[in-house]
Amino acid sequence: MNTAINTDNRDDVRRESAAALTPEIVAHIEVCTRDEHAHSHxxxxxxxxxxxxxxxxxxxxxxxxxxxxxxxxxxxxxxxFYHFFRLAPRGRFVISVCMGTACYVKGAERVVERFKDELGIQFGETTSDGLFSLEATRCLGTCGLAPVAMIGDKIFGGMTPDQVPGLIEKHVKLWDEEKKKQV
Ligand code: FES
Known part of the structure; x- marks a missing residue:
């Protein structure tokens, strides 16, 4: 009689791993693993x-x-390694400040510094209340409005450092209104 205990838990690990993803992603990974150079995917x-x-x-x-x-x-x-991957959830409002040439020349860096000061975060970070994330972006195609920031899908042109607190305040109020509607 074979009394050996099966210590191979590969199926359990696979099941748990699959549960952390979606069926579509799992199916895609399975296809990739058939490739000789699976790691390249x-x-x-x-x-x-x-x-x-x-x-x-x-x-x-x-x-x-x-x-x-x-x-x-x-x-x-x-x-x-790659800046386009995010390792933490983004905030309710993602503030993207254009660091393209036209915006940079027109003072985007000063605008960024003010956002960092007011929010207490750096690029790629999210405020502890989960409200704002701050990101740098390349040219948004609205160079005539430089320097430009984008919050959600709205563009804010001709930004000055002094406009930053008001813009943040406006979105805090928007968030308060959203919360009231949810109650
Ligand atoms: S460089 Fe900022 S919008 Fe083009």
Whole structure:
């Protein structure tokens, strides 16, 4: 009689990993693993994960590592290396300040510094209340309005540092109104 205990928990790990993603992403990873160079699909897979979840959480990165059979350190290494990957959820309002040439020349950096001071965060960070995220962006195609910031899908042109507190205040009020409507 075979009394050996089965210590192979690969199926459990696979099931848990799949549960951290979506069926579509899991199916895509499965297709990628059939490729001789499966590892080369890592960036594309992480893009899909971020597109769905809004950011790359530790649980999702671990799941990708398990299913693609690559070390977790490689996945987190890639995720932290490229600026377009986000490792934390974004705030309710994403403030993108254009750092393109026209905006830079017209003083975008001073506007950015004011946003950083007022919000107490750096580029790529989110305020602790989850309200604002601050990001740098390339040319938004509205150079005539430089310097330009975008909040959500709204463009704010001719920005000056002194306009920053009012703009933040306006969005805090918007958030208060949203919350009231939810009650
Ligand atoms: S450089 Fe800022 S909008 Fe073009």
């Amino acid at each position: 890592l960036i594309g897979i992480l893009h899909r994960v971020q597109e769905h979840f809004g950011y790359l959480g530790a649980e999702q990165m671990d799941a990708v590592a398990q299913l693609l059979q690559v070390p977790t350190a490689k996945v987190t290494g890639v995720a932290t």
